[in-house]
Amino acid sequence: MKKISKQEFICLTAALGGLLFGFDTAVISGALSPIKIQFSLNSGMEGWLVSSGLIGCISGVAATSMVSDKIGRKKTIILSAWMFLASAILCAGSFSVSMLVIGRMIGGIGVGMASVISPMFITEFAPAEKRGRMVSYYQLSITAGILLAYFSNALLDTRSAQSIFQTEIWRPMFLVMAIPSVIFMLLLAKVPESPRWLISINEKQKAASILFKIIPPETAAREFKAMEEAADKSRQNSRSLFSKPLRLTLFIGTILAVLQQFSGINAIIYYGPSIFEKAGIDSQNALLFQVIIGSVNLLSTFIAIKWTDKYGRRKLMIIGLIGIIVSLLGCGWLFYTDYTQGYLLLILMLFFIACFAFSLGPVTWVIINEIFPTDVRVKSVAFCTLMLWVAVWMVGQFVPWLLEQAGAAWLFWIFAAFSTINLIIIWKLVKETSGKTLEEIEEAFVSPH
Template identity: 40%
Template sequence: MENQSNKTAMNLPYIVGITLAATLGGLLFGYDTAVISGAIGSLRIHFGLNDLQEGWAASSALVGCILGASVAGWVADRFGRKPGLIAAALFFTISAIGSAIPDTFSEFIVYRIVGGVGVGIASMLSPMYIAEIAPEHLRGRLVSLNQFAIVFGMLVVYFVNYWIAGQGDQTWNTETGWRWMFGSETIPAGLFLLLLLFVPHSPRWLMLVGQEQKADTVLSKIMNPEYAKKALAEIKASLHQDLSKPKVRILGQGFGWVVFIGIMLSVFQQITGINVILYYAPRIFSQLGGGTTDTALLQTIVVGAVNLVFTVIAILTVDRLGRKPLMIFGSLGMGICITAVGTTAYLEITDSWILIFMLGYIASFALSLGPVVWVLLSEIFPNQIRGKAMAIAVAAQWISNFAVSQTFPMMMGNSYLMDNFHGGFPFWIYGAMCIVTILFVWKFVPETKGKKLEDMEALWRKKSDLVPEEPVAAGSTRV
């Protein structure tokens, strides 16, 4: 919306309500991916894992994430965003139960992959659904709420892991404690499934499948009927282009370039090292910081709290400052801090310094690549290719996540790297990737602040010099 009258036409309580329901997918995303941090030590002992198997225990869920993200676009376009989220909730529930009761390491891996499928679907569909029901002037903040939910889910499970670990000694945790950690996920998964029964279908998906009347009904709940009609007309115009214009498809017509940008944003979010910190924080603090396991778990909670606080700051500023400034300056802070982590490890200056620099890294990520990449991915793709294009980008994100998560324990367990770099080597690699991220965002990523979703096709066509960008008509309604 560009003016105050348009803003006041919104049914804000209803919009926020369905947004919060959708963000439970983000909470489960965070919960499922971070629960491994408290359980990985016990799993290693219980199943007798080596370094390679430990990496597989942490990263196996990411195989499911890749699969889930790969099919999420097809599911979203064929059945709708809402049924896709319901399927994700079912996968979360099955995984939580199965991961808590395995007799063998192979069984554990299977159920972690099942949960990963749920994460992959939810990681794409939750922000996509929110973007498609959000007013333009609130879209950045509402989509960022999904990242807040991811971070909140991580913080919750850090507390849950710490509490469960305190219920018994090391022997109890090795045999039983880690099972309760994974089983606890059934509570938020069940709540997510229940709330999804009450949210509407995305109006843009309804238009994609020709259900114009139902789309009008949903839009009329989001805003008053007058503005709903205008919004419906704009969505319809973006989906039904004049036949004289080039056909919209993933590759060609300028859209291959935007898909490439989406893929690279996803890759940079991962290869800058964030999930190494989130998955392996207790091990990093124990191995490099010299603390006990209990102290490491407490430090992990501090990491989660900082992540949450600075994500809130990003939510409050993303629609004011814009996407690019947050991405560039946040990546710079990440690069400085993660390089410092590697340097302090190399110089064997541990104690509190490792924690301080890791908190600075987490704060910078929470202001930039954490929430803003998801905002950009939900915004930059034109309506007609959004489902498929976002699926490709999110699948690339999980592939990168898998590569980083699988290689980190191998690097930390490598005797040559530890003897010569004292654990600092991988963190220097992540710092270098932060610099590459800054250059890419500065050169290639457009600012999407204040643009409606229906503007995206014209923006990319203009960049490819295929058709002139048409001005937005005066008084148009932006949603």
């Protein structure tokens, strides 16, 4: 078995933030029903319990932009791991709905922080020729975390487990997250700070020491020089997040983040069971549905891991978006003609998931974390990620209304229209970043004036 390099170990460790992200997001699906029964939740309280995680998430994104530049990437990612652990313990030990909500908010803060800092940490460590693959591991970890939560919930929702925990089976469902949280923290202890951040605060000796430990001397010397020159240039320019040279780059990052969600991925996952029912498949077995979607999502992400560096970000995004548009138009047509019985709708749905999983899912994160200069990267990525989570909220709020007012056909066609806009923007504005160093990408994306 091939031994992984120090850089790969660092990137794979950081990617575990995605696994906790996915687990925290999905675990509520299995725990919600017994919680509703035990605490007699009405629909309003049920919605508040679920959405409280999103509020925490937005807070976590905002906190990361302030914290990471001050205390460093490593301490910030460790802080996110502590949030996941605290959430697992607090939710499992809750004796009221208020405690559960607080625990969910703390977990949401961890999700928000991880969604910014994990892919950024990977981006700043990964070698240029493998960076796309390494950042894609983060998306793979998210899908793995979701599947892990589904399997964990299913294993605990058995007669033997219920005989032990009685009606409070939801407690160990939350507590399971403590295990990967502790493993994550132990692995992070062996990970160094980002050399690019150290250079940005003028800790050049520490940065050089780290670089020479993890990569060959000649490469380390060349990369250190490029990082130093880029840092000196940024100090001279004294750029702010909304300064003129960064406006186009910020627009690209923001629009990619928002349109990733306006493809309809979460709407299709959330409302997928009813769509499967229309296809003639019994969706009473929720685990089967979730495992089908989760498995296709997970397996298709390997395409991005294998090809994003070889064929490039733009090509994968364009191919994936074409597939997404075709599948959305097809789903809309099936609902418009009321031809939803049978397996054609199911095939188009799974084709959509597969196309998303090898393109918009992972590659959006890759591009957003590559295109910004080191001095404003955390603020820029946090802003784009914040806009992504706002888009998640908008989809969750307006999809039920659109389904009721316009119908499923028009919902799919609206998502297809947004995906077409995304395709045009990528075709016209996004330059290829595969194989380039972060400093070379800065030269290509950031206007000198």
